[in-house]
Amino acid sequence: MQQTFESAVANVWQAAWDRGEVEALETLVSDDYLRVSKSSGKAANLSQLQGEILAIREAFPDLVTTVDAVVVDGTSAAIFWTSTGTHTAPFMGVPATGRQVQTRGSNFVTIEAGRIKQETVTWDGSELLQSLGIRHLGDALGEADGGVVVDSLSDEPDLEVMKGFNRQFVTGVTVVTTKEGGVPKGLAVNAYASVSLEPPLVMVCIQKTSSTYPALFASTHLGxxxxSNEQKPTVSTFASKSADKFAEIDWHAGPHGSPLIDGSSAALEAEIRERFQAKTHTIFICRVRHAEVSETAPMVYQAGRFFDSEGLSQL
Ligand SMILES: Cc1cc2nc3c(=O)[nH]c(=O)nc-3n(C[C@H](O)[C@H](O)[C@H](O)COP(=O)(O)O)c2cc1C
Structure with a gap:
């Protein structure tokens, strides 16, 4: 007996999403199949969808999917589904959290000769992160605004202009630290800002490719x-990828264990309250729990160069 479109959808869905048999999709979709994500506005063909499914399965290997309903109306149909799984490997730059998620979506499809030709999904991978409680800067990135893509590349400045802009900004240099299995870890960071004094909130922005990032992401606190002017060699150490950056560094632990580097102009320990996903980077918003301020003058950084803040003339 020929299976109905409804049962074909359920069988192929489970083969692909629950068992990773992504080739099963070839029996359900047409050769020119296109899948459009309503939230990101991006389109994918079959092989891109297969890649996406395999990436999700790698991160959520125990995925279980239920096709809740398939409503067919002539040459179009709506598919409603629910998936559950445990986040056991990195996904979209987010290290494994061990948390279980349940996510729901609906796909609106057009059918041609019994196969799906085009599909619009109300869901994308970032919703899995949201289900994990990890916030995503979709709006700021122009990815989602009621399904409309609000930004376009054409009204963004050239990359070199942006680099030039950033070079005009003068900052200090910080080292952001944590511990991984009792081992101190850290990296040089100038993307630091004070957010508010009451309550005492600060933020740092960390590139996801940093080797310190998974430990930072998993930490409850950071330093x-x-x-200071006297710590130029410390910048080189923490801007490097060296395995044991603390080998030559004197430090002490903050009340919650975060490494605070001796001789710094100031050091604080803060509780991580939010981890906003911003594509290549994660913005950590932290509530300060402990701070130490010394008399040592801070180092100044601008456009790849370091300056002695005591040598600066006041305007
Ligand atoms: C002055 C300076 C500022 C930096 N600022 C940042 C920053 O804000 N965020 C970041 O992720 N990396 C920043 N970096 C780069 C990291 O320190 C660098 O990639 C480092 O090798 C990362 O080490 P890890 O991979 O061992 O964590 C900065 C480097 C320097 C020298």
Missing amino acids: INIL
């Missing part, structure tokens, strides 16, 4: 050390 932020403002480097």
